[in-house]
Amino acid sequence: MVPLRVAVIVLIFANLLALALWKGWLGGGDSDGQPERLSNQLNAERLKLAVDARPPAPRPREAIAEAPRTSPEPPVPTPAAPAQRESAPATDTSAPPACVAFAGLGVDQAQELAARIGKVGGGLKLNESRSEQPSSWWVYIPSPGSKDGADRKAAEVRKLGVDDLYIVPDAGPNQFAISLGLFKSEVAANRQLEVLRAKGVRSAQIATRGSALVRLEVRGPSDSLATLVSDLSDHVKGVSRQGCKP
Template identity: 30%
Template structure:
């Protein structure tokens, strides 16, 4: 009876040990400890050492070249500054601005006052008094010299005006006629201040800039000016 019981116990113990060896050991059934498609983690000590050929190839591999650095540069442009004018009216100036707006780097308009000849005045110098000026005027009439008047106000009173002429040749002829009659006639250029309109331009390579192909206003010139 005792031997039979001992035999049963040994048999049960062997079965238990066999089951533990079969089912209890990790990875005993050839499974993987991770999900499908995920690389197995391994210790460095578990990796095989590389052979001599692989070690030599790794040592001889060149270091990666650094990424190139972009270098930007702008061309050196030459600039010139020109002044166009004078324009007679603000409308002429506006037309030029519109015609050149797409051709230049910058532009500005300006107005200046200029002295302009308004004519030539032929006259007799002022007398000492109003009575003396009237006496000279009667002498002119006696010599058949007409078209005169005695200046009674302004900055040259008692002067006898003999005419204002646009053409200097006509003014000289009138002066010579009165002088030949025995009177000290003189000739003087008269001027007035008038506005002039200018257009200043900043252009690239100004030596080759053909502004005349865009501005059709007659009497316009150009010259170099300070840049702005």
């Protein structure tokens, strides 16, 4: 029994020795064990990555898209600074021209108004025109040229049944004319003339009577005319005020 026990112990020690040699516990030669492999690893700081310097494989011809050729854009010209700033046009502050007309003035009224306008000045220009405006229609027998002739003619007319007559005594072209009526309208005068001719008065006729009417046109700056009209408001009452071409 003793030799068997000794043999077992020797076998155990032999196995332990073999294990120690295999693991490198006894400092022997190179070992392929895992602990040795870990201790013999290369230092990490000495590692260098090897870059594959080979050019990439060319793509298929049909997959290569030719980049469009673009012409270089021309440089944008920088606007030159103006040598001198243009001055702004001067604003015209003068008043526009205007015209106002005063119509239906009597001769005396027109003279007074013209004198007042002349004193105002301010670049005002005055233009005067006159016209005869009939104010009445006169039915009469022309003058026979003498007082005796007028008396004889008047006696003949009275015999025809016309008593409403008057011999004009005032000197002038119508002195000794026989007046048969003064009417405000031409229609009324023609009606009287028909009545007289129906009675046999053949020499009767119609003449218009009236006075000259004056029209004053004043031209100048609109502001001056506005001031003038305001100042003359008391002197042009009842007078027709009209516009006219400046």
